[in-house]
Amino acid sequence: MLDLLIIGSGPAGLSAAVYAQRSNLDFKVAEREFLGTGQIARSFRVDNYLGFYGITGYDLGEKFRLHAEELRVPFHTGEVCACSRAGDGWKVDFLDGRHLEARALIWAAGTETRHLNIIGREKFEAEYIHSCAVCDGPAYDDKAVAVAGGGDTALDTALFMTNFCNQVYLIHWMDQFQGNPVTLKKLEDMPTVEILRGTSILMAEGGDRMERLVLSSGRRIRVDGLFEAIGARPCTDVLKNLTDLDPQGYIVAGEDGITSCPGIFAAGDVRTKQLRQVSTAVGDGANALYSVLDYLKSE
Numbered sequence: 001m002l003d004l005l006i007i008g009s010g011p012a013g014l015s016a017a018v019y020a021q022r023s024n025l026d027f028k029v030a031e032r033e034f035l036g037t038g039q040i041a042r043s044f045r046v047d048n049y050l051g052f053y054g055i056t057g058y059d060l061g062e063k064f065r066l067h068a069e070e071l072r073v074p075f076h077t078g079e080v081c082a083c084s085r086a087g088d089g090w091k092v093d094f095l096d097g098r099h100l101e102a103r104a105l106i107w108a109a110g111t112e113t114r115h116l117n118i119i120g121r122e123k124f125e126a127e128y129i130h131s132c133a134v135c136d137g138p139a140y141d142d143k144a145v146a147v148a149g150g151g152d153t154a155l156d157t158a159l160f161m162t163n164f165c166n167q168v169y170l171i172h173w174m175d176q177f178q179g180n181p182v183t184l185k186k187l188e189d190m191p192t193v194e195i196l197r198g199t200s201i202l203m204a205e206g207g208d209r210m211e212r213l214v215l216s217s218g219r220r221i222r223v224d225g226l227f228e229a230i231g232a233r234p235c236t237d238v239l240k241n242l243t244d245l246d247p248q249g250y251i252v253a254g255e256d257g258i259t260s261c262p263g264i265f266a267a268g269d270v271r272t273k274q275l276r277q278v279s280t281a282v283g284d285g286a287n288a289l290y291s292v293l294d295y296l297k298s299e
């Protein structure tokens with residue numbers, strides 16, 4: 001049985017891993033995406049992580065991962081699908097049928113994008129509906145796209161897409177945007193951007209390719225692709241009956257990462273907190289690891 005299994009290799013998980021390696025723990029980091037570095041890889045520019053002004057999110061994530069690899073952190077690629085008590089530790093099952101056992105867990109699985117519920121979604125989601133502009137945006141050179149959402153991610157996505165597209169529709173179901181007003185003003189001033197407030201997307205239409213979106217106003221707009229930026233949900237389904245979750249599904253835990261379930265610790269965006277950012281995730285990883293050390297000593 002391992003001392004510790006860290007679930008997620010985003011900033012929180014990798015930070016915990018660096019501290020775990022330097023504490024000589026017998027541990028592994030489980031990550032569902034091959035060489036994944038978490039959500040930050042989807043940010044096209046990070047201006048608020050100290051020491052790395054203007055770096056791309058992808059490059060920042062790579063730096064985190066390389067740091068862990070330099071220290072020979074052991075990784076296990078697989079998606080955790082269940083977790084149960086095993087003696088004085090935990091048995092963690094993976095979708096591919098494998099399992100690992102550990103005395104303590106740090107749950108650093110972050111959040112994932114919410115999806116729009118629109119007719120035609122299944123037909124187009126694989127190729128024409130996206131959530132990562134950095135990853136998929138360049139494919140829309142000289143094309144038209146819609147961006148759905150009203151927060152910072154939606155505004156940043158729309159702005160980023162103006163680098164490629166001849167037309168960007170920013171569509172928000174509410175009248176007010178929640179994202180940065182400076183970015184919103186920039187978008188309002190751009191001739192290739194049309195902002196549609198108080199509007200929902202009902203349906204995606206087209207033959208082999210996405211061709212149009214049908215809006216709640218009755219209007220049909222011609223688009224080649226759709227980017228969803230309508231918020232996130234915490235990846236905590238596996239923990240539903242093990243730890244206390246808040247009504248949105250975030251793990252109830254302070255910055256020490258201690259949860260209602262002894263032996264399960266939380267770090268990063270998955271836990272109840274004020275600010276979900278790389279800087280707070282990195283701090284959480286370190287703190288949670290220190291709580292794990294105390295826990296393992298007291299066991």
Ligand SMILES: Cc1cc2nc3c(=O)[nH]c(=O)nc-3n(C[C@H](O)[C@H](O)[C@H](O)COP(=O)(O)OP(=O)(O)OC[C@H]3O[C@@H](n4cnc5c(N)ncnc54)[C@H](O)[C@@H]3O)c2cc1C
Binds near residue numbers: 041049079
């Ligand atoms: C588009 C975008 C732009 C952003 N820009 C900024 C910015 O400029 N500055 C900033 O500070 N923050 C930014 N953020 C927020 C920042 O990315 C997050 O706060 C940070 O990544 C949280 O780190 P984390 O480790 O808690 O979770 P995550 O980064 O979400 O990492 C969690 C990891 O766990 C893995 N995982 C999930 N479930 C499982 C499972 N069941 N089994 C195995 N693995 C699993 C995931 O694949 C993922 O790799 C941005 C986020 C987005 C989406």
